[in-house]
Amino acid sequence: MRIGFLGIQCDNPNLGVSALAYAGVNLIHQVTDPAAEFVLFSDNSTDGLKLMSDTLGLGGRPIRAVPFRHKSPRRLLHTFREMESCTFIVDFTGGDSFSDIYGLPRLLKNLLHKEMALRSGAALVLAPQTYGPFTHRSVLPWVRSVVERAELVFSRDEPSLKFLGGLTSRDVILTTDVAVTLPSGPNTELAASRPQRIGFNVSGLLWTGGYTGKNQFDLKVNYQEYCRGVVQGLLDTGHDVHLVSHVVPRDGEQGEGDVAACSALQIDCPGAQLAPSFRNPVEAKSWIAETDVFIGSRMHATIAAFTTGVATIPAAYSRKFAGLFSGMGYDINVDLKALGTQEAVRKTLDYVEKSDTLREGVARGRAVAASRISTFQERIAGMARKLKADRKHAI
Structure with a gap:
């Protein structure tokens, strides 16, 4: 089995984008066959992939990167062929870029990547993310088409769930941002720093x-x-x-x-x-x-x-x-x-x-986050088992 990832980059200078990569890869790693190869469809250095693998303890999990090269039809076709070899592709769209908030060119590029994944024959999973807003209404038919053809669609927030409910009648699963599961380690640099x-x-x-x-x-x-x-x-x-x-x-x-x-x-x-x-x-x-x-x-x-x-x-x-x-x-x-x-x-x-009151609210919210993100893993695990069984049956 080969599993693809879209819309994440492990060594992006934006640590929010790389947080999605680390957390998303780790969550999928935990519920899929350890022999399955991971392919990140983005620019990632060999050192960046190794650092992520070592930090997360992915062990012998094979992992590599296949970038998009939009100015080279030959290389873009190569990326498409790599997508064809995937059983499913999990797409995060950078968490908040399934929108034109950052400009129409970025959205159109993201929609192209989703279209390539869908046409490759791999099952496309729209991972927990924000959908919209869209100021360019002309893109909505393409957005609707992508959402309706995806195997699974997850939203990380209720406004996005409501937006999709007005766009399509398909099932959308409410979870939260995968980065809530990003691990952390000990740090003592600030231990002696006081006051607050x-x-x-x-x-x-x-x-x-x-x-x-x-x-x-x-x-x-x-x-x-x-x-x-x-x-x-x-x-x-x-x-x-x-x-x-x-x-x-x-x-x-x-x-x-x-x-x-x-x-x-x-x-x-x-x-x-x-x-x-x-x-x-x-x-x-x-x-x-x-x-x-x-x-x-x-x-x-x-x-x-x-x-x-x-x-x-x-x-x-x-x-x-x-x-x-x-x-x-x-x-x-x-x-x-x-x-x-x-x-x-x-x-x-x-x-x-009022920081003490805020911390009490944080404690309650963390429990909600843990419950919601477990839904994402459960649905991914179930889909992976089904796709694997279907492939065996086809053979």
């Missing part, structure tokens, strides 16, 4: 105004002023503040990375400290777990905090935050699209003062 340790994740994407540089996500807040206001407010009240990058560009790259934004913020708020650069999402989660309170605009950074029991304050730029966390019974949220700058700063600082 606050992790503050700065999104480089929001800091620079999105990919367009012109407030692409229609934030009501001035994001840079919001960050300065929160961090300085925490420092003024005696907190130990660490600026955390969750998108760490490779050497010589900048892109949407958080490192430059954190460094710029530290210049304005010199009492804050820079967190280390993390090699992979497990390292990041292990470090975040040692904070007392975590504030962030990168959703998978906040998931890392939430799933390790840290009082978590999502600073949200899209509906995916509220959809995911409210689905776990956790309604703490600073909506950067609805609140003015000073109001958002005050709300964030108020939440910090």
